[in-house]
Amino acid sequence: MPTSTVKTFRAERERLNEIVRKYSGQAIKRFISLDGQVYRPGALPAQTKELLGLVASLVLRCDDCIKYHIIRCHEEGVSSAELDEALAVGLVVGGSIVIPHLRRALAAWDELQRS
Amino acid sequence: MPTSTVKTFRAERERLNEIVRKYSGQAIKRFISLDGQVYRPGALPAQTKELLGLVASLVLRCDDCIKYHIIRCHEEGVSSAELDEALAVGLVVGGSIVIPHLRRALAAWDELQRS
Amino acid sequence: MPTSTVKTFRAERERLNEIVRKYSGQAIKRFISLDGQVYRPGALPAQTKELLGLVASLVLRCDDCIKYHIIRCHEEGVSSAELDEALAVGLVVGGSIVIPHLRRALAAWDELQRS
Amino acid sequence: MPTSTVKTFRAERERLNEIVRKYSGQAIKRFISLDGQVYRPGALPAQTKELLGLVASLVLRCDDCIKYHIIRCHEEGVSSAELDEALAVGLVVGGSIVIPHLRRALAAWDELQRS
Amino acid sequence: MPTSTVKTFRAERERLNEIVRKYSGQAIKRFISLDGQVYRPGALPAQTKELLGLVASLVLRCDDCIKYHIIRCHEEGVSSAELDEALAVGLVVGGSIVIPHLRRALAAWDELQRS
Amino acid sequence: MPTSTVKTFRAERERLNEIVRKYSGQAIKRFISLDGQVYRPGALPAQTKELLGLVASLVLRCDDCIKYHIIRCHEEGVSSAELDEALAVGLVVGGSIVIPHLRRALAAWDELQRS
Numbered sequence: 001m002p003t004s005t006v007k008t009f010r011a012e013r014e015r016l017n018e019i020v021r022k023y024s025g026q027a028i029k030r031f032i033s034l035d036g037q038v039y040r041p042g043a044l045p046a047q048t049k050e051l052l053g054l055v056a057s058l059v060l061r062c063d064d065c066i067k068y069h070i071i072r073c074h075e076e077g078v079s080s081a082e083l084d085e086a087l088a089v090g091l092v093v094g095g096s097i098v099i100p101h102l103r104r105a106l107a108a109w110d111e112l113q114r115s
Numbered sequence: 116m117p118t119s120t121v122k123t124f125r126a127e128r129e130r131l132n133e134i135v136r137k138y139s140g141q142a143i144k145r146f147i148s149l150d151g152q153v154y155r156p157g158a159l160p161a162q163t164k165e166l167l168g169l170v171a172s173l174v175l176r177c178d179d180c181i182k183y184h185i186i187r188c189h190e191e192g193v194s195s196a197e198l199d200e201a202l203a204v205g206l207v208v209g210g211s212i213v214i215p216h217l218r219r220a221l222a223a224w225d226e227l228q229r230s
Numbered sequence: 231m232p233t234s235t236v237k238t239f240r241a242e243r244e245r246l247n248e249i250v251r252k253y254s255g256q257a258i259k260r261f262i263s264l265d266g267q268v269y270r271p272g273a274l275p276a277q278t279k280e281l282l283g284l285v286a287s288l289v290l291r292c293d294d295c296i297k298y299h300i301i302r303c304h305e306e307g308v309s310s311a312e313l314d315e316a317l318a319v320g321l322v323v324g325g326s327i328v329i330p331h332l333r334r335a336l337a338a339w340d341e342l343q344r345s
Numbered sequence: 346m347p348t349s350t351v352k353t354f355r356a357e358r359e360r361l362n363e364i365v366r367k368y369s370g371q372a373i374k375r376f377i378s379l380d381g382q383v384y385r386p387g388a389l390p391a392q393t394k395e396l397l398g399l400v401a402s403l404v405l406r407c408d409d410c411i412k413y414h415i416i417r418c419h420e421e422g423v424s425s426a427e428l429d430e431a432l433a434v435g436l437v438v439g440g441s442i443v444i445p446h447l448r449r450a451l452a453a454w455d456e457l458q459r460s
Numbered sequence: 461m462p463t464s465t466v467k468t469f470r471a472e473r474e475r476l477n478e479i480v481r482k483y484s485g486q487a488i489k490r491f492i493s494l495d496g497q498v499y500r501p502g503a504l505p506a507q508t509k510e511l512l513g514l515v516a517s518l519v520l521r522c523d524d525c526i527k528y529h530i531i532r533c534h535e536e537g538v539s540s541a542e543l544d545e546a547l548a549v550g551l552v553v554g555g556s557i558v559i560p561h562l563r564r565a566l567a568a569w570d571e572l573q574r575s
Numbered sequence: 576m577p578t579s580t581v582k583t584f585r586a587e588r589e590r591l592n593e594i595v596r597k598y599s600g601q602a603i604k605r606f607i608s609l610d611g612q613v614y615r616p617g618a619l620p621a622q623t624k625e626l627l628g629l630v631a632s633l634v635l636r637c638d639d640c641i642k643y644h645i646i647r648c649h650e651e652g653v654s655s656a657e658l659d660e661a662l663a664v665g666l667v668v669g670g671s672i673v674i675p676h677l678r679r680a681l682a683a684w685d686e687l688q689r690s
Contacts, residue, residue, distance in 0.1 A: 052630045060634055082619050
C-alpha cells in the first residue's frame with residue numbers, strides 16, 4: 001500500500017477506536033491493552049509474533065485483522081519468501097475458504113512492496 | 116444511526132427478503148418464521164433475548180446480524196452500560212478477532228444515540 | 231449433575247489450571263483474570279451474563295464452556311423455562327450443528343435438576 | 346460399524362433426545378422437525394442431500410453429525426468412490442484442520458463396509 | 461447476474477490471482493491446482509460437486525466462494541428447485557447466521573436467471 | 576508426554592491413516608502430501624512453522640492438531656517461554672473459548688517436559 005493508503009487505514013481505525021473508548025468500560029479497555037501486549041518482542045521476536053497473528057487472522061478469515069498484520073509484518077522487515085511460507089501454512093490449515101482472504105492479503109502486500 | 120440510515124438498512128433487507136421469498140420453498144420459509152419466533156418475549160424479556168442474539172452474532176462475526184440486533188436493542192431500551200457489558204462478554208469469549216466487528220457495532224450504536 | 235459430578239468437573243479444571251499457571255506468563259494470567267471479571271454483576275445481573283456466556287459457548291460449540299455456564303446458570307437460579315428460551319436462540323442462530331452440544335447441555339441441566 | 350455399533354449410537358442419541366424433549370419448548374421442537382424435513386427427497390435425491398449434510402458437517406467439524414450422515418449415506422447406497430469425492434471437496438474447502446474428522450469419518454465408513 | 465457482472469467478477473478474480481501467482485511458492489500453487497481438481501466430474505457429477513462446494517461455502521459464510529459456486533451451478537444447469545433444497549440444508553445446518561449470505565446468494569441467482 | 580504416550584498417539588494416527596489411504600483417491604492423497612510439505616524448513620525455520628501450525632490449530636480449536644504440533648514443537652526444541660508467548664497470541668486472538676484447548680495443550684507440554 002502507498003503510505004497514503006496505510007494512513008487512511010490507520011485514520012479510520014483511530015476514528016472507530018475513539019468511539020470504542022467512548023462506550024467501553026474497564027473490561028473492554030483491559031482487553032485492548034492486552035491485545036497490544038502479546039505482540040511485543042520477548043522470547044519470540046516481533047517478526048514471529050506478527051506472523052503468528054497473521055496466520056491466526058487468516059484461518060479465522062478476518063480481513064481487517066489480516067491487513068493490520070500485513071502492514072506490521074512489512075514494518076518488521078518480513079521478506080516476501082517468509083510471508084509466502086507463513087501464508088502457505090495458513091492456507092493448508094484453513095482450506096480453500098481462505099483463498100479470497102489470501103488474495104486480498106497479497107494485494108495489500110504487493111502495494112506495500114511497490115510503495 | 117439517523118432514522119434514514121435505519122430506514123435504508125431495512126429497505127435493503129426487505130428488497131433481498133423479497134428475492135428470498137421468490138426462490139425459497141417451505142423449509143426456508145419455516146426457518147425464517149422460527150427465527151422471528153425465538154426473540155419474542157416469554158420467560159425472558161425481549162431485551163435479554165436481543166442481547167443474546169447480539170452476543171451470538173458478535174462471536175460468530177456477522178456484521179449484518181450485529182447491526183440488526185444493535186437496532187433492536189436500541190428499540191427495546193437497552194442502556195449503553197448494559198450494551199458495554201454484553202459486548203465485553205462477547206469480546207472476551209470471542210477474542211481480538213471480533214474487535215473489527217465491535218468497532219462497527221459501537222459506531223452503529225453511537226449513531227443511534229445521537230439520532 | 232449430582233454434587234459429586236460438579237465436584238469432579240471442578241477438580242479436573244483446577245488440576246489443569248494449575249498446569250496453566252505453571253507455564254503461563256503475565257499475558258495469559260491477565261486474560262484469565264479478565265475472563266472472570268466480565269461475568270460479575272454490574273449493569274446486567276449475573277443471570278443474564280451467564281446466559282450470554284452460555285449462548286456464546288453454544289454457538290461456538292465448546293462443550294467444556296457450555297457445561298461450566300450450565301452449572302453457573304443453575305447456581306444463579308436460572309429457571310428451566312428461561313434456559314429453554316436462551317438455548318432456542320442459540321440453536322436458531324447456530325443451526326443444527328449445535329444440536330449435539332444442546333443435547334449434552336440439557337443432559338447436564340437434567341442432572342443438576344435432579345441432584 | 347457393526348450393526349451393534351450403529352444401534353448403540355442410535356440408542357444414546359435417543360436417550361439424549363428424550364431429555365431434549367423434556368426441557369424444550371415449541372421453538373426447539375419446531376427446529377428439530379425442520380431438521381428432519383430438509384433431508385427428505387424432493388428435487389434432489391436423498392443421496393445428494395445426505396452428502397450435502399456430510400460435507401457441511403465435515404467443514405464445520407462436528408463428529409456426531411459426521412457419523413450420523415456417514416450412516417445415512419451408507420443406508421442410501423452411496424458408494425465408496427462417491428464418498429471419497431465428496432470428502433475430498435470437504436477437505437479442500439475446510440483444510441487440514443478437518444483431517445482428524447476425516448479419519449474418524451472413514452473409520453466409521455470402514456466399519457460399515459465390513460459389517 | 462448479467463453477463464457483464466459475471467465478467468467483472470471473473471476479471472477481478474483474475475487480477476488478484478495474478479498477484480497470488482507473483483508471490484506464491486510451490487505449496488500455494490499446488491493447493492490452487494488441487495482446488496480445481498476436486499470439482500471435476502468423476503463418480504459424482506459436476507452438478508453435485510458444485511452444490512457440495514456451495515453448501516460448504518454457505519455454512520462457512522464466505523460470500524466470494526458462494527458467488528463463485530452460484531455461477532458454476534448455473535453453468536452446470538442446476539434448477540431453482542434443486543438450488544432451494546441445497547440452500548435449505550445449508551441454512552438448517554448453519555443457522556440464522558447464514559441468512560445474510562443466503563440473501564446475497566439468491567440475489568446473485570436471481571440476476572443469473574434474468575440474464 | 577512420556578515416550579509411550581507419544582508412541583500411542585502416533586500409533587493411533589497411523590492406524591487411522593491406513594484407513595484413509597484405503598478409501599482416498601488422488602485428491603485426498605495430494606492434500607495430505609501438501610500438508611507435510613508446508614512445515615518443512617525453508618525461508619522460515621521448522622520451529623516457526625510448527626508454532627504457526629500450533630497457533631492456527633489453537634484458534635480453530637482442534638485438540639488432535641494441537642497435540643500433534645505440541646509434540647513437534649518439543650522435538651524442534653521450542654522453549655517453554657517461546658511456547659507461552661505463542662499460546663498467548665492464540666488465546667488473545669481466539670478468546671476464552673480456546674481456554675479448554677489451552678489447558679490440554681499445556682498438560683501435554685507438561686508431560687513432554689517431564690519425560
